[in-house]
Amino acid sequence: METTIVLTGAAGFIGSHLAERLLGEGRRVVGFDNFNDFYDPAIKRDNVARLEARGADFRLVEGDLRSTDDVERLFEAVDGPFVVVHLAAMAGVRPSLEDPMLYQMVNVTGTYTLLEAARRRDFAGYVFGSSSSVYGGSSRLPFSEEDDTLDPLSPYAATKLLGEQIAFVYHVCHGIPATCLRFFTVYGPRQRPEMAIHQFARKIHTGEEITLFGDGTTTRDYTFVDDIVDGITAAIARPQPFEIVNLGGGNRVSLAEMVAHLERALGTKAKIKNVPAHLGDMQHTLADVTKAARLFDYAPSHPFERGIDAFAQWFLAQDEARVG
Numbered sequence: 001m002e003t004t005i006v007l008t009g010a011a012g013f014i015g016s017h018l019a020e021r022l023l024g025e026g027r028r029v030v031g032f033d034n035f036n037d038f039y040d041p042a043i044k045r046d047n048v049a050r051l052e053a054r055g056a057d058f059r060l061v062e063g064d065l066r067s068t069d070d071v072e073r074l075f076e077a078v079d080g081p082f083v084v085v086h087l088a089a090m091a092g093v094r095p096s097l098e099d100p101m102l103y104q105m106v107n108v109t110g111t112y113t114l115l116e117a118a119r120r121r122d123f124a125g126y127v128f129g130s131s132s133s134v135y136g137g138s139s140r141l142p143f144s145e146e147d148d149t150l151d152p153l154s155p156y157a158a159t160k161l162l163g164e165q166i167a168f169v170y171h172v173c174h175g176i177p178a179t180c181l182r183f184f185t186v187y188g189p190r191q192r193p194e195m196a197i198h199q200f201a202r203k204i205h206t207g208e209e210i211t212l213f214g215d216g217t218t219t220r221d222y223t224f225v226d227d228i229v230d231g232i233t234a235a236i237a238r239p240q241p242f243e244i245v246n247l248g249g250g251n252r253v254s255l256a257e258m259v260a261h262l263e264r265a266l267g268t269k270a271k272i273k274n275v276p277a278h279l280g281d282m283q284h285t286l287a288d289v290t291k292a293a294r295l296f297d298y299a300p301s302h303p304f305e306r307g308i309d310a311f312a313q314w315f316l317a318q319d320e321a322r323v324g
């Protein structure tokens with residue numbers, strides 16, 4: 001019997017891109033999402049409508065990870081063996097400092113609820129969406145999966161590190177093949193509206209001031225969403241007993257350079273206000289992607305200039321559709 005992909009967070013940014021790819025490959029996907037209002041739920045409904053339009057291979061179960069009943073309903077909708085790709089989470093570093101309990105309930109308790117229901121059924125494998133934020137204060141660049149002295153700097157990062165450890169427990173105690181993928185700042189069409197690139201694009205486009213935390217020299221390894229989807233689909237196709245694997249773009253771009261690229265791609269100059277760096281923010285991120293290349297033939301193919309053009313094109317088209 002063909003393996004179904006159970007995809008939590010299917011209505012979200014990365015989840016909806018992944019679902020599109022999987023459906024394109026002829027796979028059956030059962031999505032799960034609670035359409036919370038972390039950002040406009042209408043965006044998530046649009047994402048799901050696009051998936052549902054692709055036919056019967058996609059099914060959505062609406063529910064909350066924190067509810068045992070909802071998670072049971074999810075697995076009742078699945079026939080035969082399945083791989084769980086767990087992307088549903090409260091994301092975002094800064095909001096996690098305001099409401100750490102919510103992050104704990106969804107990202108940690110919710111993950112246990114999901115895995116406890118899954119392990120009682122035909123659970124063939126697990127792929128967990130982790131984050132570069134687990135590297136926290138580490139100053140050893142590029143960040144390597146070999147580095148085991150991790151200092152998460154936010155409640156969000158701590159929940160992601162715990163999520164990896166929970167995956168290890170289900171591997172050891174229940175024999176579930178598990179891969180934890182550490183995503184490095186993902187961007188592209190449909191990026192979450194509160195993420196820096198999307199937020200800046202909106203403000204630059206409407207002539208509003210953008211706020212830069214620090215002096216613009218902090219750097220990020222930005223990863224185009226199609227490259228992340230390549231990595232996730234490879235992790236599904238090549239199950240590992242237990243691995244933690246970075247998925248990054250493999251290059252660093254400073255905050256000032258990111259803004260300059262956006263200005264170029266949008267054809268508008270930004271009005272910039274500099275404020276002191278934010279508590280919980282990392283100074284630099286850079287992925288060592290040699291392990292992903294070795295295990296999954298991972299080879300990110302979107303340099304930032306090209307990726308940001310694709311993002312800007314989507315952003316401007318969407319804006320035109322809204323206004324027009």
Ligand SMILES: NC(=O)c1ccc[n+]([C@@H]2O[C@H](COP(=O)([O-])OP(=O)(O)OC[C@H]3O[C@@H](n4cnc5c(N)ncnc54)[C@H](O)[C@@H]3O)[C@@H](O)[C@H]2O)c1
Binds near residue numbers: 009013038086090091
């Ligand atoms: N976007 C990035 O740069 C990035 C970087 C590192 C890690 N990640 C991780 O990747 C995953 C996907 O991120 P994204 O950017 O697509 O975020 P997203 O917010 O667009 O997607 C997450 C989805 O999970 C759903 N969800 C949240 N809480 C839920 C709950 N209690 N029950 C059911 N569904 C729930 C949301 O409604 C949303 O649709 C997350 O786990 C995030 O932590 C993202």
